[in-house]
Amino acid sequence: MTVTVRHERVIVNSPSLPSGWRAGRRTGWRGVSRRELLRGALAGLGPLALSSCAFPVGGAPPTSTAGAPRLDEDGPLEIWIFDGGLGDDYARTIHEPLVAARFPRLRISHNATKEISRTLQPRFVGGDPPEVVDDSGAGAMDLGALVQDGQLTDLTPLYDAPSWDDPSVTVRETVDPMAIELGGYGGRPYVMNYTNTVWGIWYSRPLFEARGWRPPRTWARFLDLCEEIRRSGMAPFTYAGTHPQYIYEPILTLAAKIGGRRVLTDIDNLAEGAWQAEPVRRAAAAFAEIGARHLLEGTAGLDHVQTQIAQNRGLVAMLPCGSWLENEQRGSAPDGFGYAMFPLPDFGPSDAMPYGTLHAQPGEEYIVPARSANPGAGLEYLRAMLSRRAAGRFTEAVSTLTVVRGAADGLRLEPGLESARAALAAAGGNVVTFMFRRWYSELHDEVAAASGQLMSGAISADRWAERAQRKADALRADPSVRKFTR
Amino acid sequence: MNQHRRRFVAGFLAVPVTLYTVYVLSPCAQALVIALTDWRGVNAVPRFVGADNFRRLLGDEVFLRAAGHNLLLLALVPPLTIGLALLFAWLLTGDGAAGRTGGGAVRGAGFYRVVFFFPQVLAVVLVAVLFRQILRPDRSGMLNGPLTALGFEPVGPLAETRLALWAVLFVLVWQAVGFYVVLFSAAIVSIPRELFEAAAIDGARGGRLFLRITLPLLRDTVQAGWVYLGVAALDVFAVVWVMTAEQGGPDHSTTVMAAEVYRNAFHYSRFGYACAMGVVLFALTTGFAVLVLRLTRRERIEFR
Numbered sequence: 001m002t003v004t005v006r007h008e009r010v011i012v013n014s015p016s017l018p019s020g021w022r023a024g025r026r027t028g029w030r031g032v033s034r035r036e037l038l039r040g041a042l043a044g045l046g047p048l049a050l051s052s053c054a055f056p057v058g059g060a061p062p063t064s065t066a067g068a069p070r071l072d073e074d075g076p077l078e079i080w081i082f083d084g085g086l087g088d089d090y091a092r093t094i095h096e097p098l099v100a101a102r103f104p105r106l107r108i109s110h111n112a113t114k115e116i117s118r119t120l121q122p123r124f125v126g127g128d129p130p131e132v133v134d135d136s137g138a139g140a141m142d143l144g145a146l147v148q149d150g151q152l153t154d155l156t157p158l159y160d161a162p163s164w165d166d167p168s169v170t171v172r173e174t175v176d177p178m179a180i181e182l183g184g185y186g187g188r189p190y191v192m193n194y195t196n197t198v199w200g201i202w203y204s205r206p207l208f209e210a211r212g213w214r215p216p217r218t219w220a221r222f223l224d225l226c227e228e229i230r231r232s233g234m235a236p237f238t239y240a241g242t243h244p245q246y247i248y249e250p251i252l253t254l255a256a257k258i259g260g261r262r263v264l265t266d267i268d269n270l271a272e273g274a275w276q277a278e279p280v281r282r283a284a285a286a287f288a289e290i291g292a293r294h295l296l297e298g299t300a301g302l303d304h305v306q307t308q309i310a311q312n313r314g315l316v317a318m319l320p321c322g323s324w325l326e327n328e329q330r331g332s333a334p335d336g337f338g339y340a341m342f343p344l345p346d347f348g349p350s351d352a353m354p355y356g357t358l359h360a361q362p363g364e365e366y367i368v369p370a371r372s373a374n375p376g377a378g379l380e381y382l383r384a385m386l387s388r389r390a391a392g393r394f395t396e397a398v399s400t401l402t403v404v405r406g407a408a409d410g411l412r413l414e415p416g417l418e419s420a421r422a423a424l425a426a427a428g429g430n431v432v433t434f435m436f437r438r439w440y441s442e443l444h445d446e447v448a449a450a451s452g453q454l455m456s457g458a459i460s461a462d463r464w465a466e467r468a469q470r471k472a473d474a475l476r477a478d479p480s481v482r483k484f485t486r
Numbered sequence: 487m488n489q490h491r492r493r494f495v496a497g498f499l500a501v502p503v504t505l506y507t508v509y510v511l512s513p514c515a516q517a518l519v520i521a522l523t524d525w526r527g528v529n530a531v532p533r534f535v536g537a538d539n540f541r542r543l544l545g546d547e548v549f550l551r552a553a554g555h556n557l558l559l560l561a562l563v564p565p566l567t568i569g570l571a572l573l574f575a576w577l578l579t580g581d582g583a584a585g586r587t588g589g590g591a592v593r594g595a596g597f598y599r600v601v602f603f604f605p606q607v608l609a610v611v612l613v614a615v616l617f618r619q620i621l622r623p624d625r626s627g628m629l630n631g632p633l634t635a636l637g638f639e640p641v642g643p644l645a646e647t648r649l650a651l652w653a654v655l656f657v658l659v660w661q662a663v664g665f666y667v668v669l670f671s672a673a674i675v676s677i678p679r680e681l682f683e684a685a686a687i688d689g690a691r692g693g694r695l696f697l698r699i700t701l702p703l704l705r706d707t708v709q710a711g712w713v714y715l716g717v718a719a720l721d722v723f724a725v726v727w728v729m730t731a732e733q734g735g736p737d738h739s740t741t742v743m744a745a746e747v748y749r750n751a752f753h754y755s756r757f758g759y760a761c762a763m764g765v766v767l768f769a770l771t772t773g774f775a776v777l778v779l780r781l782t783r784r785e786r787i788e789f790r
Contacts, residue, residue: 117752121527142755145526241645242731298623298630301645301731306622441753449737458647458737480524480535480756 068157071376076107078130078372079381080120084137085324086195086364086398088112091134094393098164098384099377106377115139124151129369131378135191136364143191143365144439144482152190153368153375155382159189164387171386178433179362179403185484192382193362194394196401198323198420199249200341200358205415207314207338215342217355219286222345226294235296235316240304244452245437245444247287250320251451253359254344255283256432260352264434269485270476275468279352284454284461286347291455300456312337322361326416327399339416343423358427359434362403436472439484446471514768521761527751532758539762549763552734552741553770555651556720559658559742560774564715566659568708571666574602576696578667579674599671602664610661614728617657618644647739650730654740657725662718666711673707674700709782713775720771723748743767 079096081088092110100108111130113119117139123129124146135141146152159172159180172180176196183191201215208214211232216222226236240246256264259279266274274280296316299307308325310316312333326339333339346355366385368378384390391404392411399417401408401424408421424431437444450467453459459467475481521539525532543549578595605613620628623642630640643649677700685699701708723744727733733749734741743763751760 139752142527145755148526242736244732297625298640298642298645300736301621301623301642303731306624310624445732445749445753449732449735452732452736453647456645456736 069153069375069379071103071380072374073103074105074107075374075377076109076131077374077377077381078109079111079132080116080130080134081110081112082116082134082136082140082364083112083114085328086400090394090397094390094397095381095385098387098390099381102384103377103380117141124369124371127371129372131368131372131374132381133367133369134364135367140365143367144185144484146367146369147185147190148482151370153370153378155183155189155192155368155379158192158379158382161379161383164383165389171383174388174404175386176360176362176403176405178360178431181486182362182433182435183365184486190367192366192385193364193403194366194385195364196360196362196403196424198341198358198360198401198424199253199320200323200343200420200423201250201318202311202321202325202339202341202416203318204311205338205340205419206336207317208340213317216345219345219347223289226290229317230294234314235310236294236318237290238296238299238302238307238310238316238319239455240302240307240319241298241300241452241455242303244448244455246304246320247291247455248447248451249359250344251283251287252280252434253357253432254286254347255280256359257344257351257353257357258282258347261432264432265486267472268435268439270436270440270472270483272473272476273469275472276465281461281465282347284464288454288457288461288464292457295455300452308332323401323417323420326414339414340419341416341423343427353430353432356423356427357430357432358423360424360427360431361433364400435484435486440472440475440481443468443471443475517761517764517768520758521765523758524756525758525761526755527757535758539759540766542759543762543766548738548741549743549746551738552743552746553766555740556722556742556770558651559655559719559722560716562655563658563662563719564712566655567662567666567715568711570659570663571670571711572701572704572708574598574663574667575670575674576700579671599668602667604664605661606665608661610724611728613657613661614725617653617725618729621653644729644731645736647735647737650736650740654722654726654730657729658719658722661725662715669707669711670704673704677703705782709778712782713778716774716778717771720774721767743770 077099079091081091088110091112096108096110099106114137116133116135116137120129120133121141124141129151133141135143143152159170159175161171163169163171163174179193179196180189183189183193185191203215213225213229216225229236252264252267255277256279259277263274263277263279266277267280296302296307296310302310304321307316307319308321308329309332311319312329323341326333329337329339343356343358366382368375368382372378385394386404388404388407391402391407394400394402395408395413395417396411399414401417401421409425413421447468450459450464454461454464476483520532522534522536523532524535524538578598608616621642621644623630623640623645625631625634625640627640630642634640643653681699681703682695685695690698721744722742726740726742726745727748730736730740732738734745744767747760747763747767750756750763
């Protein structure tokens with residue numbers, strides 16, 4: 001045997017562990033991991049490389065043009081639908097035929113993707129975007145950034161136009177005003193929200209009836225109900241613990257109910273001390289108490305799927321969620337589960353908003369890119385979508401309410417959706433919402449993280465408010481963050 | 487090198503070098519440039535902001551925590567993985583002689599090698615999803631099922647800010663160990679048997695044999711493994727992103743630099759800032775690799 005000694009360096013290749021997986025972006029309030037698409041492993045510096053490939057090659061943003069874009073009836077109408085929870089069939093079977101019938105010479109092309117941003121961002125950068133984009137789902141594009149760059153068509157002409165069904169009323173008069181307001185950036189509507197999501201506390205109506213439990217109208221009764229449910233051996237309350245935005249939603253809705261809409265507009269406008277306002281802290285403290293006493297065991301580590309299934313299996317009675325819940329649990333909920341929702345109970349006699357106040361959020365954002373070949377056709381397409389008939393058929397097809405007022409009245413809906421529709425109708429004008437989640441994702445992340453800690457008892461309501469306020473203050477002071485107000 | 491040969495080599499290198507330049511070097515260079523802008527991903531004319539992004543990094547609590555977590559993983563993942571892998575490899579191969587004949591120091595060594603290697607075959611994301619289920623904090627998790635059946639309270643490491651990072655560490659080590667068991671086993675087997683015999687004649691046994699003969703002769707392999715694992719610990723992403731609550735939580739308690747790069751680029755549309763993070767990560771990773779290779783460079787032993 002010989003042992004030779006020589007100089008040599010060890011050559012190491014790059015690591016074999018794929019470390020830059022492209023995961024889905026959290027969007028809407030819908031399930032997160034449900035929409036998460038783990039695809040395309042990138043190298044360690046994946047995001048870096050990806051972004052650099054799309055580095056812009058020049059071209060200044062167009063200056064805003066006066067007047068509505070003209071419709072070229074022989075032009076193209078390229079439509080991109082986010083193929084997520086709602087699928088993309090509704091566009092092909094409901095909306096596109098409607099437009100095609102009225103404008104037969106339009107060259108309509110239907111497209112669907114699960115990755116809006118990855119598919120279309122290069123088109124925007126290249127100055128050749130499609131006419132209509134449903135900018136939703138995992139990997140939606142940042143609308144604020146698009147507005148900032150003059151990439152979107154002002155939708156004012158759409159809302160001022162006569163409605164599709166009845167020329168004597170304008171589109172504006174048929175649509176939930178909040179939907180128009182929320183699609184606004186700097187006072188002008190650039191984004192059309194199509195769906196309407198209603199939040200509440202969800203339960204199984206047959207179960208409640210069998211046990212003699214009734215949806216509580218006051219906070220004190222809510223706490224009593226929780227006690228009673230717990231004594232029956234069932235956990236009273238849970239939420240999607242690993243996605244704590246599911247719990248800051250009722251906290252903020254309760255805060256608005258206690259202190260009025262102003263509470264939420266202040267938060268959205270990054271007003272000083274908005275998070276530390278008394279109504280916000282009281283709402284947080286109220287839910288912290290639920291967190292300390294009435295949560296399903298292990299809630300903090302369970303996601304929305306796990307908690308929702310726990311409810312279907314009868315382990316827990318109530319959870320806060322949006323009106324997509326019933327549709328999402330189709331197949332998981334046993335037959336006759338009978339979803340229903342109730343609005344947040346009255347907190348006290350001095351509440352600023354009455355019983356029945358709801359958090360409803362218009363969503364599924366449609367845009368008409370300004371640099372597309374035929375933006376006028378894009379506006380016509382949106383106008384067709386907002387017709388009563390199209391909206392009603394949409395609700396029937398995908399079990400989702402729309403922003404078109406009364407379009408779902410008289411339809412045969414599933415019990416949960418019908419319960420949400422009835423709650424929305426009963427709320428009338430007492431509907432609140434907040435926008436910071438969309439405007440300032442960093443604030444959203446911080447509030448979500450703090451809310452998880454609040455519910456597990458790690459921090460107090462005051463500390464929770466302080467953390468949210470600190471983040472809001474930092475954003476307000478940061479000149480690189482585009483500010484929005486409402 | 488004569489002219490002819492030079493042309494020959496250049497001919498072979500042209501294609502790979504071009505690909506490498508276009509798809510690796512140029513994006514890296516572009517990232518460096520983007521890191522100096524406030525590019526938000528869509529605007530056509532990013533503003534040049536100089537070193538602002540890097541200054542901001544120094545005050546970014548979450549990023550600093552993420553970097554801290556990476557450094558902790560860097561300090562713990564390689565030694566734990568390599569230590570465990572060496573132990574298992576030694577148990578499986580004994581003094582090297584046994585391993586060569588197909589058997590092992592323990593009965594069924596071949597079977598164990600396959601079992602140890604198995605996690606390496608699974609996609610990282612799969613491992614993460616698996617452990618999210620195993621560690622779920624209610625009574626139906628694979629960890630809590632038996633625990634609660636025995637009368638213990640259920641535990642939820644992923645729901646606890648103080649424990650979550652240790653769960654991540656555990657999963658990373660669990661996933662990596664198998665590969666290094668196989669690697670070290672192969673390396674042990676290639677050590678000439680005569681060395682063991684000579685040492686044995688001199689009276690060395692068991693642990694002493696391992697420390698004095700096996701380990702020194704595995705030095706090169708261990709070093710390569712250390713660099714691999716260190717780099718992996720610096721740019722860990724999938725396990726954190728998929729397994730933990732809030733993608734790096736709860737409450738940022740498990741976030742790592744790669745997760746923050748992703749979050750800032752694709753959630754916050756701060757591409758410029760994310761690129762600055764990427765540049766820091768790149769510098770740390772390359773710096774680490776160079777440092778380890780420099781520090782541990784020495785004469786190599788080759789058997790004939």
